[in-house]
Amino acid sequence: MTSSLIGPLTIPRQSGDRRHWSNLPGSASSLLIAETIAQEQQFCLVVAADMQSAERIYHELNFFLNAAGVEPSNLVQLFPDWETLVYDNFSPHQDIISERLRILNQLPSMTAGALVVPATTLMHKIAPPSFSLGSSLVLDVGQKFDIKDMRRQLESAAYRCVETVLEHGEFAVRGAIMDVFPMGTDHPYRLDLFDDEIESLRTFDPETQLSVNKVTSVRLLPAREYPLTTAAINRFQDAWHLKFHSDPRRCPIYQDISQGLSPAGVEYYLPLFFESxxxxxxxxxxxxxxxxxxxxxxxxxxxxxxESRFESLRYDIEKPILPPEEILLSADQLLTACNLRPRIEIKEASHQQGDQFSFAQLPDVAIIERGQQPLEKLQLLLKQPALKILIITESNGRREVVDELLGRHHINTQIVDSWHEFLSHSAAVQLAVAPMERGLLLPASNLLVLTEQQLFGQHVLQKRRRDRQKDNAAEPVIKSLTELHIDSPVVHIDHGVGRYLGLQTLSIDNQETEFLTLGYQNDARLYVPVSALHLISRYAAADETLAPLHKLGGDTWEKAKRKAAEQVRDVAAELLNIYARREAKKGFAFPEPDEAYEEFAATFPFEETPDQQNAIERVISDMVTEKAMDHLICGDVG
Known part of the structure; x- marks a missing residue:
């Protein structure tokens, strides 16, 4: 294979064939993998040294594969780790299980692309394909449907019956409506039944519980990586008796599984559910x-x-555990499995038989702090003829900061949206947004990719992204039913403080509608349509346990509102007096922020939160005027 950027690439084709790639600084290895996928329509299992490296490769592949003109999210997948220690008493989060099951169902049919997985995650033994691929259920509009039978099937597939569906692996039944959040999907689904038939299927928003889009079918994957059918439970019990000699009556995990429950940490007993x-x-x-x-x-x-954890935990008679060889591949077994397939090994050091590429070490372009020419190193690079530089920032906000910094030093830039656009554009310096930490230098093609880490000499945290559109964190208004839990105090604008008792479906004029049920004094109930959620707010006092319980139809709430209004007027009058005296007083006007300040601000390694940005702008706005200022800025860590 010949890559337009890199030149000839020799790809192993036969089982057992091996090649070595070495001396690949920065993100060069990810570019090679991306070129292999794009040019050869090849599927690659990319085994990373750890989760951090896996995430880094995943983001790099997504970015570079834009050069192929395809949607990267369909090509590159990251297989998540359980995020638990071996033999932990915790189970993975349902979202992790959902993503793993989704990938396992898609993986056998993938013909091109990449699955990135940490090496330690690859060691874990998992359910056989006969379970993961053969336990799904498809529901179609117009299909005959027995709600009791479906409930049994969902429970056997480890779905949890709840009052309100919010997370993967949950379902709820309210009359002729069933809500279910299938594993491997982005949205939960609402099934409306007419007699014994599925009349409609809709996605719905788990936060508002409102229906969104109609669909014609939905596929239900199992909710766990193990079955809870009667046959599977019997197999688990038989295997338990063969493996362990402790009294099962003293073992909570055995008792829970026997009752069809999913105890925490059961994933490390997964082999007991299957013949192999x-x-x-x-x-x-x-x-x-x-x-x-x-x-x-x-x-x-x-x-x-x-092995160390096994030795320290194996003597607990209430929780006997399987030895490592029954739940993990050993290092030798995993390496053998890799070598049975066409394989490329990426080595940091030079390899005698390794393929050689024309990548080079990244140049030092770090900004010189407090220097007269802070961008001197970058400006020297720009004197090289035909060199194209792509600077990658972690957000649009950071891109604007870098763009302004370069502009003040007379460096013209072109903003691009993808790797493909960078390659096709002729501008010497281009800016793009991507969650990348490593750059690369390809002298043969006169291409240099830099990240903020190379410019500012420090790690830019990728996970500090926030929605800048609107910050409603401090508002008491309830935007989502996920903010409520049973018996939490809430305030109705017309009826005062009550308790949230859950959702209920009521039939009015032969039309079923969902209502929030609020409890008040003397067991009174108030039913509020979900569409009127804006009338309810959170109880904002510090201690919810001390929240009052008002009486429906009483005057306590009206008196409280009148008293609050009077206090608001008193405080407003006092504030107006303070503001009037402040306006009459002359303060000191500081000069506008200069270039030194902007360069200092650019070294901040995070994207400012909306609150931080608002505080900065308001303080600077007041400092540059003669108006006396009085700001108190409070912040907390974490």
């Missing part, structure tokens, strides 16, 4: 290419940690 477990390798499409970082040390360290 599997690994991620069993799901790979035919011809998959394995591309791995230097993972040997990571695998062996993880195996030693698992």
């Amino acid at each position: 477990s599997a690994t991620l390798f069993d799901y790979l499409p035919e011809g998959a290419l394995v591309v791995s970082e230097d993972i040997d040390a990571t695998l062996r360290r993880h195996w030693r940690d698992a």
Whole structure:
């Protein structure tokens, strides 16, 4: 294969064939993988040394694959780790399980793209494809439907019956309506039944509980990575008796599974549910290419940690545990599985038989703080003829900061939206937004990619992104039913303080409508349509346990509102007096922020939150005028 950017690439084709890539600084290895996928329509299993490296490669592949003119999200997937320690008493979050099940169902049919996985995650034994691929259920509009039978099926698939569906793996039944949040989907679904038939299927917003779009069918994946059918429970019990000699009556996990429950930490007993477990390798499409970082040390360290934890926990008679070899692949087993497939190893050091590429070490372009020419290193690079530079920032806000900084030093820039657009544009310096930490230098093609980390000499946190459109965090208005829990105090604008008792479906004029049920004194009930959620606000006092309970139809609430209005008027009069005296007083006007201030602000390694940005702008606005200012800025860490 010949890449337009890199030149010839030799890709192993046969099982057992191996190649080595070495001396690939920065994100060069990700560009090579992206070129392999784009040019060869190849599927790659990319094995990263750890989760941090996996996330970094995932973002880099998504960015570089834009060069192929395809939607990256359909090509590159990140297989999430359970995020638990071996033998933990905790289970993974349902969103993690949902993403894993979605990927496992798609993986065998993928013909091109990449699955990025940390090496330690790849070690875990998982459910066989016969379960993950064969336990789904498709529901269609017009299909015959028995709600009691469906409820049993969902519970056997480990779905939880709840009052209000908010998370993956939950379902709720209210009369002839069933809500369910299938694993592997972005939205929950609402099934409206007419007699014994599905009349309509709609997505709905879990925050507002309002229906959104009509659909014709929905696929339900199991809610866990193990079954809870009668046959699976019996298999678990039989395997338990064979593996362990402790009294099962003293083992909470055994008792919970026997009752069809999903106890925390049961994932480390997963082999007991199946005749034989599997690994991620069993799901790979035919011809998959394995591309791995230097993972040997990571695998062996993880195996030693698992053995150590096993030795310290194995003597608990109430929680006997399986040995590491039954729940994990050893380092040697995993490396053997990699070597049975076409494989490329990425090595940091030079390799005698490794493929050589024309990448080079990234130049030092760090901004010189407090220097007369802070961008001197970058300006020297720009004197090289034909060199194209792409500077990547982590957000639009940071891109604007860098753009302004370059502009003040007479460096013209072009804003682009993708790697593909950068390659096709002729501007010497271009700016793009992507969650990338590493750049690259390709001298043969006169291409240099820089990130904020290279410019500012520090790590820019990618996870500090916030919605700048509107900050409603401090508002007492309830925007979402997820903000409420049963018995939480709420305030109705007309009826005062009550307690939220949940959702209820009522039939009015032969039309079923969802209502919030609020409880008041003397067991009185107030039913508020979901569409009137704006009439309800959170109880804003410090201690919810001391919230009063008003009487429907009483005058306590009206008296409280009148008293509050009087206090507001008194405070307003006092504030007006303070503001009037402040306006009459002359203060000191500071000069407008200069270039030194802007360069100092640009070194802040985070994107400012809306509150931070608002506070900064208001303080500066007052400082540059003669108006006396009086600001108190409060902040907390975390």
